[in-house]
Structure formats: C-alpha cells, structure tokens
Amino acid sequence: MNKVLVCIDGSQYSQSCCEYAGWAASELGAAIEVVYVTDLRQFEVPFIADLSGSLGLQPYQSIMGELQSLEDRKAKIILEQGVGSIRKSGFEGEISTSHKTGFLVDSLSELEQDSELIVVGKRGENANFAAEHLGSTMERVVRAAERPCLVSSRSFQKVEKVLFAYQNVESCHAAIAYLKDTRLFANVELHLASVARNDDESDTLADLKKAEAELKSAGIEVVCQMLHGIVPQALARYAQESGIDMLIMGAYGHSRIRHLIIGSTTTEILRDCRLPTLLFR
Template sequence: MKRILVCTDGSAYAQVCCQYAGWLAGRTGAEVEVLYVTDLRQFEVPLIADLSGSLGIQPYQAILGQLQELEEKKAALILENATKTVRDAGAAGEVSSVHKTGLLVDCLTDHEAGADVVLLGKRGENANFATEHLGSTMERVVRASSRPCLVTSRAFKPVTRLLVAYDGGPSGTKALDFLCASSAFRGLETHVVVVAGAMDADTSLRHLREAETKLSAAGIKPVCQMLHGTAEDQISSYVVANDVNLLLMGAYGHSRIRYLVIGSTTTEMIRTCRIPVLLFR
C-alpha cells in the first residue's frame, strides 16, 4: 500500500475516517491525500434563487460571493484539522490535502487513480438528523470507485481481528488477493466465513477451502467457519460474538434494479455492523 485517499466533509464520521487513514499509513508507510469537495449544488438551492428574486441581481451576487468566501475558509479549516488528525493517528509519510468544487463522485475519478484504497465515513455531516440511514454519497462513491473502499464507523478502534466474508465470487476473490498482497493487516488475527444460505453445503465448503488455501499460501493462518442462514444476520452475529474490528467483503454484486426490488446485503451489512467495512467491487 503506497497511497491512501481520504474523503472528508468535516463531520464526526470523517474525523474517525482520518484516524483510520493514519493508522493504516502508520502500518504501511503509505502517503495520504485528504480530499474535501465543496458541493456545487449548495450555491444553487431554492433559498439562493429566492434571495436573487427578492433582492435583485446585484445584492444576490454580493451574497453569493460572501457564501463562496465562507466556504473557502470552511474548507481550509476542515483540511487543516483532517491533516493533523491523520498525522496524530500515526502517519509518518507525506500527508497532503486538496479542495475541489463539484460533486465528490465526479472528483473522485481524478484522485483515486493512484490510490490503493479510498476511505470515507458511512454517514456525512447530517448524520445526527438520520441516525439509522446511510449517507447517499457513500453508496454512490462505493458503486463508482474502481478501488477498494473502506467505509468507517462512528468510533475509532485499532484493528486486531478481521473477518473476510467470502462467497466465491470475483469481488470476494479480490478481497482475498488484497489481503494476501498487502502488509496492512499482517500479524492480525484473520477469520474467514462462508454463509451457506442460497448455496448448498458442498459448494460452501469448497469456497471455504479455497479461501483457506489461498491465505495459507500467503503465510496467513485463518480461522475458518461455515455459517448457516441469511448472510446479514449470520455475519453480524459473528462480528459481535468474536469481537471483530474490520469486515472485508464484496460490494454491490447485483444491479441497481435488483437492489431497489429486494434490497442489498452490502447496504445492510454497513448499516448494522458497527465496525469499518472494506468493500471490493
């Protein structure tokens, strides 16, 4: 791992995100880039339009300029605090920051190219108003990103025990390959689970042995377990029962249409598990 990209919006979740970035950078020696994107839409909201109609074009332009100036100051403070948090959490290499205006999903394309992993909080700056809902930006970023995405939780806790939820699919294989190749999680207790729900027991056992063989060849001795039931319930229970600090799994393996009809295992796991989730597309 050589480069970590952190997306921040100044929220409490973003603060924790920066702590995990520092922790990862401290273990790998990676450099960190912190990205803050001013949402272009905030200057196009109905309130601004109403002000323009009520005050006239010249006062409106003056107010808009003041709003943009305040946003610049806000961005500088957020990035300064985020950079300090990353360093305080253990990053010894270069820590840089950048401020963009637009939409995070669009800006991400330019900045994730050289990154090994992208970090973002599971909720954003309005988390306190919808405590049971995930940030809509988070899902869009994970779906759009070509890199592994670490979605962080509300509180920071150093990772000592991690879990790979493996289903034999391409994204699950990417998670195993990442784990084998990266030094980020070396020396940590590693668990692998396969949930025998839609799959029959023989297929599930074969997948479990595949994962064990691959990890063992990389010098990782995993604790392997086959579970029975629905993936969301079984994995969530396993995380709690075994005090797991990090979950690795494939992300959004089906179309958006299927997600709208029957929901998403990925979304449910991020929502219910109170630990960071490292997602692979």
C-alpha cells in the same frame, strides 16, 4: 500505488476516517491525501435561487460571493482538522490536502489514480438527522471506485481481528488477490467465514475451503468458520462473539435498479454492523 486517499466532509465520521487512514498508511508505508469536496448543490437550493428575484441581481451576486468565501474558510478548517487528527493518530509520513468543487464521485477517477485505498465515512454531515440511513455519497463512491474502499465506523478502534465475509463471487476474488499482495493486515488475526443456506451448505463449504487454501498458500494464516442463517445477522453475531474489529466483503454485486427494488445485502450489513468495512468491487 503509494497513497491512502481519505475523503472528509466535516461530519463526526471524518474524525474516524482520518484515524483509520493514519493506521492504514502506517501499515502500508504510504502517504495520505486528505480531500474535501464542496458540494455544488448547496448553492442551488430554492432559497438561494429565490433571492435573485426578491433582491435583484446585484445583491444576489454579493450573497453568493459571501457564501463561497465562507465555504472556502470551512474547507480550510476541515482540512486542517483532518491533518491534525491524522498526526494525533501517530502517523508521521507525508500528508497532502485537496479542496475540490463539484461532486466527489466526479473527481474520483483523478484522485484515486495513485491510491491503494480510499477511506470514506459511512454517513456524512447529515448523519444525525438520518441515523438509520447510509450516506448516498458513500454508496456512489464505492460503486464508482476502482480501488478498495474502507468505510469507517463512527469511532476508531485498534485493528487486531479482521473478518473476511467470503462468497464465491468476483468481488471476493478481488479481495483475496489484495490480501495476498498487501501489508495492510500483516499484524492482524484474519478470520474467514461464509454463511450457508440449508440448500447450498456443501457448495458453500467447498468454496470456503478453496478460499482458505488459496490464502494459506500465500502464507496467510486464517481462522476458518462456516456460519448459518441470514447473512447480516450471522456475520454480526460472529463478529461480536469473536471480538472482530473490521469487516472485509464484496460490495454491491447487482445494479442500482435491483438494489432499489429488492434492497442490498451490502447496504443491510453496512447499516446494521458498527464495524469499519473494507469493500471490494
């Protein structure tokens, strides 16, 4: 695995995606692949479908051809801008670009094969119209990906302090294994924290100490802290008070059906936290 895969779509989040990809690839000594996926749904909206009936088949085909040509030009411009943003971030390594047609999640298994990390924006091109909602593509990518996913914030900031929000669950165990094996955070101050409820404080503390010991046994120094309260608010408060630049956590520990019925802690943290977040499944 010698590549950072960065997924962009022309939104303002794409700029920070590229800058975080440049930072990560520089730390890892990896190449970068920038991918733009043309969403087929834009050619299937009722307005387009109605044109075939009102204008006839021949003009409809001509219009579709023009739309596809414009989309190809848009993709080329977005990819060129992405490469430019990565170069401006100081990355000097290899960069490749890909333009796919379809749905990003369908191309993911192929794209992520040689990747150590996937970078994706928290929201997409319609972010300004749905400021309080996360991008559905982002969630689908995180749920489908086999690699860790770095969900970028709206703007890039230098990564000097990282907070690992730990729970004794499989996804966090995967994060510990990654931290023990990666160079990505070699130059940052790592904070390790768990949020306890009143009824499980002793168990939470014991789990936290085990995680701390495992990281320290691998030569990773951590600032360890147990927090109290509601998880998203407790983490956000600690991040702000400690000057944290990035969050690490497990992602979507339950099914999408359960998520739809009672919500998701992952979604709540991503929505309320303005930090880039590295997610593990």
